[in-house]
Amino acid sequence: MFNALTVAAGKAVKRLAKLRGGGSALPGLVVEKLDKGFLSRTLAQLPYGVVVVSGTNGKTTTTKMVVELLRARGLRVFTNDTGSNFVRGVLAALMNEVDAKGRLDADIAVLELDEAHAVHFVAQVKPRHALLLNVMRDQLDRFGEVDYTASLLAKIAAATTGTVVTNRHDRRLLALGKTISDAGTARVDYFGLSETTAAQFPDDAGLPDDRQADTDVPTASVVLEELQGGSRARFTVAGADYSTQLKLTGLYNIYNAAAALALARAVLPEHLQDDAALVRALANVEPAFGRGESLEVNGQPLELVLVKNPAGFRLALASFSPTGYATMIAVNDAYADGRDLSWLWDVDFESLREAGVDMVCGVRAHEMGLRLYYDQVPVAALNTDVQAAMNQFLETHPDQPKRIFCTYTAMLALRKQLGTMTDVETAIQ
Numbered sequence: 001m002f003n004a005l006t007v008a009a010g011k012a013v014k015r016l017a018k019l020r021g022g023g024s025a026l027p028g029l030v031v032e033k034l035d036k037g038f039l040s041r042t043l044a045q046l047p048y049g050v051v052v053v054s055g056t057n058g059k060t061t062t063t064k065m066v067v068e069l070l071r072a073r074g075l076r077v078f079t080n081d082t083g084s085n086f087v088r089g090v091l092a093a094l095m096n097e098v099d100a101k102g103r104l105d106a107d108i109a110v111l112e113l114d115e116a117h118a119v120h121f122v123a124q125v126k127p128r129h130a131l132l133l134n135v136m137r138d139q140l141d142r143f144g145e146v147d148y149t150a151s152l153l154a155k156i157a158a159a160t161t162g163t164v165v166t167n168r169h170d171r172r173l174l175a176l177g178k179t180i181s182d183a184g185t186a187r188v189d190y191f192g193l194s195e196t197t198a199a200q201f202p203d204d205a206g207l208p209d210d211r212q213a214d215t216d217v218p219t220a221s222v223v224l225e226e227l228q229g230g231s232r233a234r235f236t237v238a239g240a241d242y243s244t245q246l247k248l249t250g251l252y253n254i255y256n257a258a259a260a261l262a263l264a265r266a267v268l269p270e271h272l273q274d275d276a277a278l279v280r281a282l283a284n285v286e287p288a289f290g291r292g293e294s295l296e297v298n299g300q301p302l303e304l305v306l307v308k309n310p311a312g313f314r315l316a317l318a319s320f321s322p323t324g325y326a327t328m329i330a331v332n333d334a335y336a337d338g339r340d341l342s343w344l345w346d347v348d349f350e351s352l353r354e355a356g357v358d359m360v361c362g363v364r365a366h367e368m369g370l371r372l373y374y375d376q377v378p379v380a381a382l383n384t385d386v387q388a389a390m391n392q393f394l395e396t397h398p399d400q401p402k403r404i405f406c407t408y409t410a411m412l413a414l415r416k417q418l419g420t421m422t423d424v425e426t427a428i429q
Helices: 002-019 026-034 038-043 059-072 087-097 115-124 146-159 171-183 251-267 275-282 310-319 342-346 365-374 386-396 408-418
Strands: 050-054 077-079 108-112 129-132 163-167 187-193 222-227 232-237 240-245 291-297 300-306 326-330 359-361 402-406
Touching (some): 002 026, 002 087, 038 115, 050 059, 050 251, 059 077, 059 108, 059 251, 059 275, 077 087, 129 146, 163 171, 163 251, 171 187, 187 251, 222 251, 232 275, 240 275, 300 408, 326 408, 359 365, 386 408, 402 408
Parallel strands (some): 050 108, 077 108, 129 163, 187 222
Antiparallel strands (some): 291 300
């Protein structure tokens, strides 16, 4: 009876929020206040349990990949695709999926969770499996330091009852994996890079001692062996070689694909395991919104590339050639972006020097313009108004492919504006 009342209230708030044009997490906030046990009771129904995906970079893309890999193997998967990776976002997503009595028609939940909010989640629901992607400098005004971020991921790992899958090249996560393995609280598995591909991925700090030396890394179940052009890759999965063309683009997205394969293998029951089928399914995964997403505007491709810390921006610049593209950089400093954007000074923008940047925009456009000036990158136009800048950018380069590097809230604003011009995938509300 209590479940029915909770669901009725949550769904009513969801309808009201939709009428008001926003508030995708609001139903979750209401349910959280009304019934603190609803989350754990509902997810306890799932026969294959709960999977948590967390870390600094790659949560959204990797979660989408894992969901699609598991669905390709026949599992019914619940996930939080409403755009909120807080506990209330999970609850809001449940309001879209449960019936009037609170029953969830799924085999497993795969949930993207913010590092800090994941700690609150695992206090209520023990995950059966967890994927911890990386620890990088991101939102230091919120987290303080990277070791604190690592401590949050350690709490997720400690609460996990089945398998912790993590990155063998991140020294903080490798230490965490050894701790979990020694404690025997969960099985530990790894994904990683070959010696060849590791050289293509800069570490977060730009310091050689911040990446675990290849001679010290443990065996990984999935290794990204070779990058074959912008979107083709060769993996070893449990020692077997697989090459595939991906719809995903960008170095980090392909690295995340190795993580997704490793997690899917850890999650699947033995009778559904088929590494070749998983790689085939991986080839069909489209980029998550704003993460290397390609749209078509006025007959020309327009790519949105999310950037939010030094390593991510470096890899984004390394992933895409500026030749032939009009380039825009949109930088905001809202809470979701991180207020402190001093990390931009740790990114090398020299690759943009020859082609230049056609538009710099956003709340911190002037700071971004100054940063480019010091790397001798010419800037054609600057505008703090993202919407006006987008219009000018499109009008100035009507017949040219375009690429926009953007922080999180700038990306959301741009996608909303682009949604009036072309087909843009939207999260379920």
